[in-house]
Amino acid sequence: MTLAPLRLNKNEDHRLRAGHVWVFSNEVDNRVTPLTQFEPGQPVLIEDASGHALGTGYVNPGTLISVRLVSRDPKYVLDQSLITHRLNIALSLREKLFDKPYYRLAFGDSDALPGLIVDRYGDIVVVQITTAGMERLKNEIVAALEKVIKPRAILWRNDSPSRELEGLNRYVEPALGEVPDMxxxxxxxxxxxxxxxxxxxxxxxxxxxxxxxxxxxxxxxxxxxxxxxxxxxxxxxxxxxxxxxxxxxxxxxxxxxxxxxxxxxxxxxxxxxxxxxxxxxxxxxxxxxxxxxxxxxxxxxxxxxxxxxxxxxxxxxxxxxxxxxxxxxxxxxxxxxxxxxxxxxxxxxxxxxxxxxxxxxxxxxxxxxxxxxxxxxxxxxxxxxxxxxxxxxxxxx
The missing domain is CATH 3.40.50.150 (Vaccinia Virus protein VP39)
Known part of the structure; x- marks a missing residue:
């Protein structure tokens, strides 16, 4: 998959190199790669001012946090395979911590899954998406969850006010199976x-x-x-x-x-x-x-x-x-x-x-x-x- 490049201004790569995972709108070189040319949630190759790749991410041109880093290795893009891999990594920690499957399985950027929250209630899963980049991958998220923990039911709990900042609608609806009220x-x-x-x-x-x-x-x-x-x-x-x-x-x-x-x-x-x-x-x-x-x-x-x-x-x-x-x-x-x-x-x-x-x-x-x-x-x-x-x-x- 060939990704569109997104170029940063000179000296605006230091935050990413230091370990941060967000790019703000004023850090993007809008002369070389205008933000207006991108669609909300579009995957991109992040480059420094010299054109050297810093990693992959996804963009939302209408938000203050314009780009969220997904991987520092340019070979990896956010797809079903990567989501599955990172959910498995997140699961391995939770299974060390807890005897029973009642916990937060994925906590957004902290689990290298920016914009994705997953709470587990035994064989029922509640998912909250807060970014356009993750919203584009709803089917892939469901497929990844089915592979990793095989839930009986999945609920989209996408009614957070923060979604409006990303230009996303708010809704609550089942993604898989019959979700009980309690x-x-x-x-x-x-x-x-x-x-x-x-x-x-x-x-x-x-x-x-x-x-x-x-x-x-x-x-x-x-x-x-x-x-x-x-x-x-x-x-x-x-x-x-x-x-x-x-x-x-x-x-x-x-x-x-x-x-x-x-x-x-x-x-x-x-x-x-x-x-x-x-x-x-x-x-x-x-x-x-x-x-x-x-x-x-x-x-x-x-x-x-x-x-x-x-x-x-x-x-x-x-x-x-x-x-x-x-x-x-x-x-x-x-x-x-x-x-x-x-x-x-x-x-x-x-x-x-x-x-x-x-x-x-x-x-x-x-x-x-x-x-x-x-x-x-x-x-x-x-x-x-x-x-x-x-x-x-x-x-x-």
């Missing part, structure tokens, strides 16, 4: 049902697996408050680990039903209750009622999705964490998470410190968490290391 998840010895077609993102948040396991050390005999609970993953696992009582808070219409079902699956329904309301309103109400909890878990959605949201979003994290501290017992554990890449780890630590000082409480960070190993971090792409979790002990000052 799928089984096994995690840390617990069983859950996750809504594949109507739930958040791809149904289940595998990235928090290790942090939910860490939680088990702190909850025996405790009163627990799980805020932004979604399916009750933190709260139900806290109940299984010996919590005295758990209140799960979420504003989603279906969350109470999902959480109660998951509590029943694990024989802890008598310990778990649900409050369907805005998280800030619940925290205000609990504070007014002078209720106190031994453990409070905060796992909010991203308050900072773009750089311009940093100031306002940081204030939201500040307010949330301070309110959570106000309902903590005198000797309590706060588990504070953020999936906002733009809120850096040091910034979340500062948020927690400011909150504790404002309330005149002594705080010690006893553990720090991050995303699980089925969400590997690409060392040249900080955005792939997005999840932060702090396990904080708060005491009287």
């Amino acid at each position: 799928a089984l998840v096994e995690e840390n010895g617990a069983k859950f049902e996750a809504p594949l077609t109507t739930g958040q993102k791809t149904g289940w948040f595998y990235d928090q697996r290790l942090n939910r396991k860490r939680l088990q050390h702190y909850v025996r005999g405790a009163k627990v408050l799980d805020v932004f609970s979604y399916l009750g993953a933190f709260g139900v696992q806290a109940a299984i680990a010996g919590a005295e009582s758990v209140i799960c808070v979420d504003s989603s219409q279906k969350s109470p039903e999902w959480i109660q079902r998951n509590a029943e699956l694990n024989n802890v329904a008598d310990k778990v209750s649900v409050q369907r309301d805005d998280a800030f309103e619940v925290l205000r109400r609990l504070r007014a009622e002078r209720q106190r909890f031994d453990v409070v878990i905060l796992d909010p959605p991203a308050f900072i999705k773009r750089k311009k949201d940093i100031k306002e979003g940081t204030l939201a994290y500040q307010r949330l964490n301070q309110m959570a501290m106000q309902v903590l017992a005198k000797d309590g554990i706060l588990v504070s998470c953020s999936c906002s890449y733009h809120l850096h780890r040091d910034s979340l630590r500062d948020v927690l410190l400011k909150g504790s000082r404002h309330l005149d409480r002594f705080m010690e960070i006893v553990e720090e968490g991050h995303q699980g190993p089925d969400h590997p971090v690409h060392p040249a792409i900080p955005e792939t290391g997005y999840l932060k979790a702090f396990f904080c002990r708060l005491l009287p000052s």
